[in-house]
Amino acid sequence: MFSFLSRLSVRNRIWAIVAMLICGIVVGEVIDMFRLREVLWREKEEKTRQLVETGFSVLTHFHQLQQAGELSQVAAQAAAISTIKALRYNKTEYFWLSDLGTPFPKIIMHPTMPALDGHLLDLPQFDSVTSLRAGTEGPFTVTNGNKNIGVAFAEVVNQGGQGYVVYDWQKPKAGSGVTEQLYPKLSYVKKFAPWGWVIGSGVYVDDVDATIRQQLEHNVMMLAGIGTLLLLFAALIARSITQPLRLAVDVMRTVDLGAGRVVQRLPVVGRSEFAEMATGFNDMLEQLQLRDAKLAQHQEFLETEVAHRTLELRDTNAQLQQELIEHRQADLLIQESRIRMRALLDATSESVLLLDPQGHILAINAFGAQRFGQVPEAITGKNFYELLPPDLAVKRRALVEQVVSTGEPLHSQDRRGAIFFNNSIYPVKDTSGAVESIAVYAKDVTEQHCAKEVDDIFRNLDAVLLKWRMNLESIAQIFCDAILPVFDLAAAWIGRAEKDGQLTWLASAEGSDKGFFTSLRENRRRWDGDPTCCLPAGAVIRSGQWQMVTLNGPQCQSCTEVNQTVSPRAVIVLPLTLRGETWGVLTLYGRDARQFEGWQLPQRLAAIAVRLGTTLESAMQQEWLTLLDAALAGVDNAVLITDANASILWNNRSFAQLSGYTSQEILGKTPKMFSSGCQDADFFQRFWQTISSGKTWHGEIVNAHRDGSTYTVNQTVTPLLNTNGQVSHYVAILEDITQRKAAEERVQHTAQFDLLTDLPNRGLFFDRLGQAMNLGQRDGSSGALMFLDLDHFKEVNDQLGHGAGDVVLMAVAKRLREQVRQSDTVARLGGDEFTVILPSLRDRHDAVRVANNIIAAIGQPIELDGTQARVGITIGIALFPQHGHTVEQVLKAADDAMYRAKDAGRNCYAFAVEEVLPQSSP
Numbered sequence: 001m002f003s004f005l006s007r008l009s010v011r012n013r014i015w016a017i018v019a020m021l022i023c024g025i026v027v028g029e030v031i032d033m034f035r036l037r038e039v040l041w042r043e044k045e046e047k048t049r050q051l052v053e054t055g056f057s058v059l060t061h062f063h064q065l066q067q068a069g070e071l072s073q074v075a076a077q078a079a080a081i082s083t084i085k086a087l088r089y090n091k092t093e094y095f096w097l098s099d100l101g102t103p104f105p106k107i108i109m110h111p112t113m114p115a116l117d118g119h120l121l122d123l124p125q126f127d128s129v130t131s132l133r134a135g136t137e138g139p140f141t142v143t144n145g146n147k148n149i150g151v152a153f154a155e156v157v158n159q160g161g162q163g164y165v166v167y168d169w170q171k172p173k174a175g176s177g178v179t180e181q182l183y184p185k186l187s188y189v190k191k192f193a194p195w196g197w198v199i200g201s202g203v204y205v206d207d208v209d210a211t212i213r214q215q216l217e218h219n220v221m222m223l224a225g226i227g228t229l230l231l232l233f234a235a236l237i238a239r240s241i242t243q244p245l246r247l248a249v250d251v252m253r254t255v256d257l258g259a260g261r262v263v264q265r266l267p268v269v270g271r272s273e274f275a276e277m278a279t280g281f282n283d284m285l286e287q288l289q290l291r292d293a294k295l296a297q298h299q300e301f302l303e304t305e306v307a308h309r310t311l312e313l314r315d316t317n318a319q320l321q322q323e324l325i326e327h328r329q330a331d332l333l334i335q336e337s338r339i340r341m342r343a344l345l346d347a348t349s350e351s352v353l354l355l356d357p358q359g360h361i362l363a364i365n366a367f368g369a370q371r372f373g374q375v376p377e378a379i380t381g382k383n384f385y386e387l388l389p390p391d392l393a394v395k396r397r398a399l400v401e402q403v404v405s406t407g408e409p410l411h412s413q414d415r416r417g418a419i420f421f422n423n424s425i426y427p428v429k430d431t432s433g434a435v436e437s438i439a440v441y442a443k444d445v446t447e448q449h450c451a452k453e454v455d456d457i458f459r460n461l462d463a464v465l466l467k468w469r470m471n472l473e474s475i476a477q478i479f480c481d482a483i484l485p486v487f488d489l490a491a492a493w494i495g496r497a498e499k500d501g502q503l504t505w506l507a508s509a510e511g512s513d514k515g516f517f518t519s520l521r522e523n524r525r526r527w528d529g530d531p532t533c534c535l536p537a538g539a540v541i542r543s544g545q546w547q548m549v550t551l552n553g554p555q556c557q558s559c560t561e562v563n564q565t566v567s568p569r570a571v572i573v574l575p576l577t578l579r580g581e582t583w584g585v586l587t588l589y590g591r592d593a594r595q596f597e598g599w600q601l602p603q604r605l606a607a608i609a610v611r612l613g614t615t616l617e618s619a620m621q622q623e624w625l626t627l628l629d630a631a632l633a634g635v636d637n638a639v640l641i642t643d644a645n646a647s648i649l650w651n652n653r654s655f656a657q658l659s660g661y662t663s664q665e666i667l668g669k670t671p672k673m674f675s676s677g678c679q680d681a682d683f684f685q686r687f688w689q690t691i692s693s694g695k696t697w698h699g700e701i702v703n704a705h706r707d708g709s710t711y712t713v714n715q716t717v718t719p720l721l722n723t724n725g726q727v728s729h730y731v732a733i734l735e736d737i738t739q740r741k742a743a744e745e746r747v748q749h750t751a752q753f754d755l756l757t758d759l760p761n762r763g764l765f766f767d768r769l770g771q772a773m774n775l776g777q778r779d780g781s782s783g784a785l786m787f788l789d790l791d792h793f794k795e796v797n798d799q800l801g802h803g804a805g806d807v808v809l810m811a812v813a814k815r816l817r818e819q820v821r822q823s824d825t826v827a828r829l830g831g832d833e834f835t836v837i838l839p840s841l842r843d844r845h846d847a848v849r850v851a852n853n854i855i856a857a858i859g860q861p862i863e864l865d866g867t868q869a870r871v872g873i874t875i876g877i878a879l880f881p882q883h884g885h886t887v888e889q890v891l892k893a894a895d896d897a898m899y900r901a902k903d904a905g906r907n908c909y910a911f912a913v914e915e916v917l918p919q920s921s922p
């Protein structure tokens with residue numbers, strides 16, 4: 001409450017008081033209005049009751065007269081009705097009488113509405129009761145506004161003997177009659193028990209509310225006046241309070257104590273509390289002004305002092321600042337140097353340690369600590385030798401002590417299991433030259449060491465392969481034996497995956513664990529998922545991916561090949577890939593269960609397996625080449641291999657036999673040495689063009705034998721292309737067809753040449769004559785055909801025999817050939833008939849000359865066995881194209897000419913008769 005008030009300004013607080021005053025007055029007024037209404041209502045009640053009591057006393061009077069016997073009941077009642085009917089008060093007010101009949105009472109007498117007399121009060125207009133009360137005290141019961149008047153009268157008098165009923169009723173007009181409008185009316189009714197009557201009278205109460213309204217209007221006006229005055233007065237009071245307060249606040253705000261400006265003062269007006277406050281406040285300011293003056297003096301002194309001291313401090317501070325900066329820079333340099341040093345040491349793949357002379361680790365880099373499975377912080381301060389295996393600790397301690405005692409660095413190599421180290425131990429000396437600590441650098445050279453060893457193994461295998469052409473088993477065995485010490489392995493074996501699912505053992509090796517393998521040598525396992533499958537090897541062969549297992553693991557439990565009493569070991573099974581397919585496995589057994597941990601060693605072993613696969617593939621190729629070599633060397637066909645420059649690299653036995661040369665005489669030479677001269681330069685140009693473009697050449701070629709003879713070969717030369725598509729070698733396969741060729745030529749000759757004289761026969765003659773005529777046609781030259789027939793040859797046969805005749809025929813043939821040019825053709829048509837074709841004649845005289853020569857030559861005696869023969873020859877000459885355009889025409893012309901010469905006496909010649917010949921079609 002108080003906190004709420006503290007938030008209100010003084011002005012608002014005054015306004016609040018005024019508002020509460022006004023509210024109090026209003027509330028008092030409202031209460032007064034209610035009280036006034038109550039009083040007025042009570043007055044109405046009382047007045048009505050007193051009037052009805054008057055009427056009741058009239059009834060009592062006449063009833064007493066009835067009881068006294070002076071009047072009968074009817075007379076008493078009639079007198080009572082008459083008396084009461086005449087009663088009036090306030091000029092218009094009256095009494096009425098009713099009975100207590102149910103459900104609706106009946107009007108006995110109503111002075112202003114006599115029409116109701118004797119009628120029940122059951123009309124709707126009588127349903128207007130708004131409230132009622134039985135008896136004279138207590139609250140009114142409010143109805144719903146439409147309760148029946150008669151029923152309400154009966155109800156209150158039956159309950160309390162008397163009572164009040166409020167309802168709406170017409171007002172009697174002055175004079176007579178009633179109003180149309182209804183007005184609220186309060187009636188008092190009382191039961192007159194002796195006659196069962198109810199007497200009542202009422203007063204209109206609408207004037208009560210009118211009086212109240214009037215009073216209220218009056219009071220409101222008065223209240224408005226008082227309120228306005230109150231508000232005005234309150235405003236003045238508020239102003240008289242707030243104005244001095246605001247002034248004081250303004251002055252307080254302008255007072256600047258810090259600046260010493262306290263010259264302002266509050267005005268002192270009147271003698272109120274505000275005047276006292278202003279006086280007190282002004283006194284306080286006076287004192288403050290005095291104190292400020294003193295303070296200003298003191299401050300001046302202090303400032304002088306501070307300025308002096310500040311100058312002194314500034315010099316000192318600058319000096320300190322400089323020192324601090326230098327110190328920080330030095331610290332920073334040291335820090336950076338340490339970080340760099342640590343980074344350098346951690347970045348190296350060497351173990352770096354700093355030991356005190358007793359072997360305690362003073363510092364170690366991350367790599368070095370990792371060797372012991374620790375971080376540098378965890379291992380620093382520990383004794384180095386206690387972290388090493390005992391035998392190695394002894395060696396290292398001896399080396400360190402030697403360095404401490406001699407002060408000279410030492411270098412050594414040692415091995416921890418499968419790990420090889422290059423150690424460098426340096427003394428770290430203090431300023432006096434004494435060894436205060438030892439720096440040890442241990443470089444893990446396992447990888448280089450193993451790489452070199454592995455290189456040596458494969459170099460050896462390559463050499464062995466080249467020199468001895470060893471088989472696969474031998475190569476595998478050499479590898480197994482050699483690889484064990486390199487990686488400190490317990491055992492190794494190599495298996496080959498056969499197509500039928502078998503896993504064939506090729507080679508194995510055991511290290512110092514003799515008896516490692518129990519039955520592997522005898523057994524053939526499988527790799528294809530069969531119950532006898534070697535699970536790891538099978539999985540590796542099927543997947544082509546290496547696998548690492550342990551010997552006591554689930555995959556090796558069923559294995560009977562390996563002695564299961566050996567301690568748990570790591571096993572790595574690596575695929576051997578040949579020609580892109582998994583060919584088998586290389587299985588390596590470690591000395592303990594963690595030997596192949598990490599990723600580097602398995603990766604190196606996998607690379608070695610790849611290399612081994614290549615070597616085994618080489619061995620297989622060697623075997624294959626040996627086989628091919630034997631096959632090629634043994635085949636009947638001659639085979640020759642050259643490089644791209646045609647230099648002979650290899651030949652087989654058959655080629656040596658065919659050519660007559662030994663391999664030593666051939667190798668390094670070119671096939672030109674076999675050239676017979678039978679093929680011209682064009683031939684060889686086409687030949688080399690074909691094969692150097694990568695195409696196979698196939699054809700016949702005549703070569704020269706070492707002894708000078710020739711032989712014909714059916715030769716296929718295949719160029720071999722390298723991976724770049726360039727020719728790297730030529731392979732020639734030669735089939736000797738000399739014999740076949742000769743036979744073919746013989747058949748060919750027989751078909752075209754005469755067996756006896758070896759002159760072209762009739763068929764070849766026609767062919768040659770056709771060629772000669774075509775030639776003449778092309779170059780416009782002339783030719784001649786001679787048809788020759790021996791004269792009287794029959795006689796030679798007859799006289800000297802058929803054999804002598806043959807000799808004569810052969811001699812004639814020879815002489816004919818001798819009389820013509822190389823380009824001329826002498827043919828034997830049959831019997832003793834010959835032809836001579838003379839192409840390209842200058843003129844007919846050439847033919848004449850030849851004919852004369854022939855006649856002369858043939859006419860010479862022919863030597864026979866012990867005798868001589870003489871024959872003449874008759875010649876018919878036809879010129880072409882003069883005597884014919886076709887072979888047949890020319891031959892017929894010559895034949896005809898020959899017969900004409902015969903007719904002319906024989907042993908002479910005759911030209912064909914020139915006649916007009918039909919042109920042959922071209």
Ligand SMILES: Nc1nc2c(ncn2[C@@H]2O[C@H](COP(=O)(O)OP(=O)(O)OP(=O)(O)O)[C@@H](O)[C@H]2O)c(=O)[nH]1
Pocket residue numbers: 756789790791792793794795797801802803804805806809830831832
């Ligand atoms: N010795 C030998 N005689 C042959 C051969 N072919 C045919 N004759 C003979 O050659 C003779 C040819 O006779 P002709 O040309 O008819 O007669 P000719 O005796 O030469 O008389 P003219 O031609 O009229 O001068 C026949 O007696 C044939 O038997 C052969 O190959 N050898």
